[in-house]
Amino acid sequence: MFSLEIECDPDDRDLLIAELWEQGSAGIVELSPQHLRAFFEDGADRDGLLRMYPGAGFRLEEQRDWVQSARDLLKPMEVGERFFLVPAWRDDPAPPGRYRIPVNPGLAFGTGVHPTTQLCIEALERYRKPGMTVLDVGTGSGILSQVARLLGTGEVYPCDIDPEAVAIAGGVFVGSVDAVAPNSMDLVVANISPGAIVQLAPDFLRVLRPGGVILASGFEVHEVEQVQNALPPAREVRQKGDWALIVVGGTYCREG
Numbered sequence: 001m002f003s004l005e006i007e008c009d010p011d012d013r014d015l016l017i018a019e020l021w022e023q024g025s026a027g028i029v030e031l032s033p034q035h036l037r038a039f040f041e042d043g044a045d046r047d048g049l050l051r052m053y054p055g056a057g058f059r060l061e062e063q064r065d066w067v068q069s070a071r072d073l074l075k076p077m078e079v080g081e082r083f084f085l086v087p088a089w090r091d092d093p094a095p096p097g098r099y100r101i102p103v104n105p106g107l108a109f110g111t112g113v114h115p116t117t118q119l120c121i122e123a124l125e126r127y128r129k130p131g132m133t134v135l136d137v138g139t140g141s142g143i144l145s146q147v148a149r150l151l152g153t154g155e156v157y158p159c160d161i162d163p164e165a166v167a168i169a170g171g172v173f174v175g176s177v178d179a180v181a182p183n184s185m186d187l188v189v190a191n192i193s194p195g196a197i198v199q200l201a202p203d204f205l206r207v208l209r210p211g212g213v214i215l216a217s218g219f220e221v222h223e224v225e226q227v228q229n230a231l232p233p234a235r236e237v238r239q240k241g242d243w244a245l246i247v248v249g250g251t252y253c254r255e256g
Contacts, residue, residue, distance in 0.1 A: 001026070003039045004049060005057035010034060010220065011193040014140070023049065033220075033242070074113065080122040083147065085113075099150045103143060116217040119238055119245040120191050121147050123215045127250050128153050128187065135159065135185045135207060137177050137200065138192040138218075153187070177203040186212045187250070194219035194227050201230035213250025220244065 008016045010033045020028055020038045027039040039061065040049065050056060076086040084094040085103050094100035103113075124147050128134075132153040136145045139158035148156045161176055177188070177200050185207045190197055197204075197216050204214050213235075219227055221244045228234055228246060236247040 001039060001041055001061040002044075002046060003037050003059050003061050004053060005031070005035060005037045005059070006053050007035055007055065011195060023052070077113070079118050080125045082125060082151070083121055085143075101143060101146055101150075103141065115240040115243040116191050116219075116245065117143065119217050119240050119243065120144050120189055120215060123217075123238060123245055123247060124148055124151060124189065127213050127215065127247065130154070132186040133157070133184065133209075134187045134189065135177065135180060137188060137190040137204075138196070140191070144189050144191065148187075148189070157185075176200065177207060180207045182206050183209050185209060187215070188212070189215040190218070192218045194223040197227050198230040204231070208249070211249065211251075214248040215245060216248070217243070217245035 006016065006020075013030075013033065013036070016036065017028055020036070024040065024044055025038040026041055029037045029039075031037055040046070046058075050058065074087045076084060076090060076092045078095070078098065079085055082098055084092075084098040084100050086092050086094075086100060088102045121144070124144065128148060128151045130152050132148075134145070134148045134153050134156045136142075136148065136156065136158040139145055139160045142158055145156045145158040157180070159176060159179075180203070183206075186209055188204050188208060190200070190204070192200075197218065204216075208214065214231065216227060216231070220242050221239055224237060224244050224246060231246070231248050234246040234248055235250065238245045238247070
């Protein structure tokens, strides 16, 4: 077995992870927001991979079950006030008062492990209201749509342009927010790249009903200004480590 350490732009990391799985990776470890280590069996096309990822660090690995080793690093975690995220291969029960959501890290962005997903879950807890119509833009694994439904919102519409995400999440319409009717959503949540948020910001505002709320994340703290410039003034900016979420419009949920 061998591995490649690959440097990438954080905005492109999730696409890179999906691509590495398609190339037959046996396991992927996120070393940092800018570095991944992907493991491959000896029969993989080593030379082709090095041509595909020039500058990648190559390393021969000792013989052990790297897939299991990567899985062992992922533990169940409590997120926000109501959720318990569990790797799909574990059977840990949820603590009292928490919803249990199985996640499958590596298949699509949105496993709950990443700080931006946690920020979105916490913000949904704070800003959702009963009966809200929710649009989940770039749904990935569909976890934020699950959270919105479990929190008792109204209709939830996940959308994504990635066919793999559509296949994984299920119930997703293929396309982006530009296909959504004007003034039809009470809450828009988007955990995507800052460039995509800036590009789609006019559509976020177009589909939002008066008094609606936008929860936008997927970017680092130093990119907040870039995102804010494309949207109305933020009601709130939330941080978790180097990552951020902005809230536009809306009011807090007063319910327990």
